[in-house]
Every structure is written in C-alpha cells, then in structure tokens.
Amino acid sequence: MKKWLAVLLVVTLMMSILVGCAKPATNEEPAGGEAEAGDKPFRVAYIARAQADSFAAWLANAVSEEADKYDNIVIDVLDGQASDSTQNALIENAITNKYDAIIIQPNNGEAQRPYAEKAVAAGIITITTNARIDGIQGASSVDADPYEQAKVNAVVALEQIPQGANVVVLKGPPGNFHADARRESWEKEFFAKRPDVKIVGEEIANWNKDEAMNYMETWVQANSKIDAIIAMNDNMAAGALEVVKDDSRFDGILSYGVDGTAEAVLLIQEGLMTSTSLQSAYDLAAALLDTANKLLTGVETQIDIDIDCPLINSDNVEQYIEMHKKAGAIR
Incomplete structure (x- = not known):
C-alpha cells in the first residue's frame, strides 16, 4: 500500500510540473516597460549606418542609453560601417538569430529594402529610422522630415x-x-x-x-x-x-x-x-524605444512618426549646448 502511495505522489508531482510548463504565455506587461520576474527580455538588434559618422554614433549611443530604461528590452548595437553589404549581412544574421525586433538605420534605403522585407516576412518586428524606408508592408518607422x-x-x-x-x-x-x-x-x-x-x-x-x-x-x-x-x-x-x-x-x-x-x-x-x-538623436532614441516596446508588447501593430526639426542659430544656440551638456556630450 505504501509503495502505491509513493508512486501516486510521484505521478501527481510530475503532472503538476507539466501543467505549470504548459501554462500559456501572456503578452501583458507591467506599466513602464518592466519585465516580470523570470521573463526573458525582448532581444532587439539596432543596426547603425556607421559609427564613424558623428550623427550615427550619437544616435547609436542615445539608443543604448534609452534602452537602459526598459527592463524588458535588451539591445545589441551593430555597426554597418557605411557599407550596404555589411548592413545587409547584419540584417540577415539578426533574422537567423531570431531577434524579436530589428531597427535599421539604412546606409542606402533601396539596398536595404529587400533585407528589411525579409525580416518582416520572418515575423520579426522591423523598424526603419534615419532614414525610413517607405512602402515596406508590415514595417514601422521613426524619423524626421x-x-x-x-x-x-x-x-x-x-x-x-x-x-x-x-x-x-x-x-x-x-x-x-x-x-x-x-x-x-x-x-x-x-x-x-x-x-x-x-x-x-x-x-x-x-x-x-x-x-x-x-x-x-x-x-x-x-x-x-x-x-x-x-x-x-x-x-x-x-x-x-x-x-x-x-x-x-x-x-x-x-x-x-x-x-x-x-x-x-x-x-x-x-x-x-x-x-x-x-535632428535630435535623443528624441529619436526615445521614440524608437517607445515604438519598439509598444510593438513588442502588442499595444500597437503599426507606428510611423516624425520628430520636430527646429532651426539652431546664434540666437538660440545656448539652449542646445545645454541640451548636450545634460546628456554628457559637451563637458
């Protein structure tokens, strides 16, 4: 009798483990982009045009810093080195490695278009930025005019x-x-x-x-x-x-x-x-991570937005110097 009781307990324990493993995943996420304990964060590949380009480097750094505000997102910044072939290979690798989202800052939009379309076809959230690639069905964009x-x-x-x-x-x-x-x-x-x-x-x-x-x-x-x-x-x-x-x-x-x-x-x-x-890299980065978060968590399925482009001249330059100082770009 004791033997059968022991077997019954083992079977019951195994069934409870299986039921726990089979529990359906949920897309619900706490406010503020925080991941639940034990959840794996979303993996995002950010493919920069070229880190040697001062604006592209500014944007890549801003994206990395903005991503730190999201507990549910881990971002890998990859350098396209101002090369179409390098960027296209990076996009293909990101698809192969099954990233949850790919953000592309194209070197040449038309050269990257078919690779961005491959990412969409693979079911990966795809966002183009600075400059957007228009007309990709299923892709989103964050840019300026x-x-x-x-x-x-x-x-x-x-x-x-x-x-x-x-x-x-x-x-x-x-x-x-x-x-x-x-x-x-x-x-x-x-x-x-x-x-x-x-x-x-x-x-x-x-x-x-x-x-x-x-x-x-x-x-x-x-x-x-x-x-x-x-x-x-x-x-x-x-x-x-x-x-x-x-x-x-x-x-x-x-x-x-x-x-x-x-x-x-x-x-x-x-x-x-x-x-x-x-063309504020800080504003672009904030919009990119907000967009990625909304798409990854299913809050929205398509987002296309532009940031503002105010003129900077001698009359107002001090406020933009202060902007860069606060971000640590000017000491």
Whole structure:
C-alpha cells in the first residue's frame, strides 16, 4: 500500500510540473516597460549606418542609453560601417538569430529594402529610422522630415547669402531618403529663388567629414571667393569649415548643416557656422524605444512618426549646448 502511495505522489508531482510548463504565455506587461520576474527580455538588434559618422554614433549611443530604461528590452548595437553589404549581412544574421525586433538605420534605403522585407516576412518586428524606408508592408518607422530640415536653413539663407554669391554643396549618399530630400529642398526653396547664386563645387561626401575636407581643399584652390557652404549634414559642414578656418580669404563664410550635433552647436557658438536644423538623436532614441516596446508588447501593430526639426542659430544656440551638456556630450 505504501509503495502505491509513493508512486501516486510521484505521478501527481510530475503532472503538476507539466501543467505549470504548459501554462500559456501572456503578452501583458507591467506599466513602464518592466519585465516580470523570470521573463526573458525582448532581444532587439539596432543596426547603425556607421559609427564613424558623428550623427550615427550619437544616435547609436542615445539608443543604448534609452534602452537602459526598459527592463524588458535588451539591445545589441551593430555597426554597418557605411557599407550596404555589411548592413545587409547584419540584417540577415539578426533574422537567423531570431531577434524579436530589428531597427535599421539604412546606409542606402533601396539596398536595404529587400533585407528589411525579409525580416518582416520572418515575423520579426522591423523598424526603419534615419532614414525610413517607405512602402515596406508590415514595417514601422521613426524619423524626421528631411525636406523640412533643409527648408528651415534654406529660408534664412535667402536673406543671408549675398547677391552674386559663389557657394559649394556637399551631399549625402545617392538613394538615401534624407540625402535626396534635403538636396531637393535646397533646390526648390533656395536655388530656384536665387538664380544669381553660382554653385562652384558640388560633390557627394557621404555624410563624411574627411571626404568633405578633401573636396573643400580642391574648391579653395580653384576659387578665391566662396561665400557659403551648403551641406546636407553637420559632419560635412564641419569638415569644410576645418579647411578654411585659418584662411583669411574666407573670413565670414556662411555654413549650413542638419543634425544639431555637439560639434555643430559649438561651431555656431564660436561664430564659425551659421545655422543647422536639429535632428535630435535623443528624441529619436526615445521614440524608437517607445515604438519598439509598444510593438513588442502588442499595444500597437503599426507606428510611423516624425520628430520636430527646429532651426539652431546664434540666437538660440545656448539652449542646445545645454541640451548636450545634460546628456554628457559637451563637458
């Protein structure tokens, strides 16, 4: 009798374990993105365009810091190294490794499109950012409006750039949504309205400071008069300014960018850069993690949002320097 009782107890214990293991999972999550004790956090791959790009590095760091606020999310930051093939391989690896979500900051949206579509097809939450890839069914996006980013500069440049000016233009990579839309905005909002302005140099510098410096060195050798640098991001504007900072022929040269990086706001404070449009990596990171959390927990199934793009110039630069100081980017 005792033997049968012991067997019955063992069977009962095993049944209770099996029932416990078979308990259905729940998507419910405590407020504030905190994971229940024992739950595995969601795994998110953030694929950066290039850590050598000052804005991409700023955004990647901001994403990492923002992720620390979420107990239910663990994020891996991966460097695309400004290479389509590298980024595409990273996306494929993230799919193979079954991440719960993939956030892509494309190097070239059209080159990454089929790989982002693969991620969606694999049932992985996919978010594109800076710049979004439009038209991917089932993907979400967090971005800013690049046309407006350039427009806020172009509108003030109409009055600032002198009559008969010589200008140089530094562009981002072709096929990149932000690069193309910002250049289109300058064309419609400035050059079409100022036919007196002559472009004496225009090149693709791929958001890169060193490439911008190389082009600017060539342009200053060929032109004794350059009145303005029109760059599609701060990194390229800063590179061009580096070339002419000690050349008296270019004292007072105007310079425009986009991003509002720590370097750019310091250049504006010094009177070396004219203006930039803020593309806050802090705001993007906050929106990205909030979006990822809502999608991962099933609160929403599709999210497409843009952040604001205020103009930064000498009138308001101190508040943006303070913003960077609070974040530790300026000491």
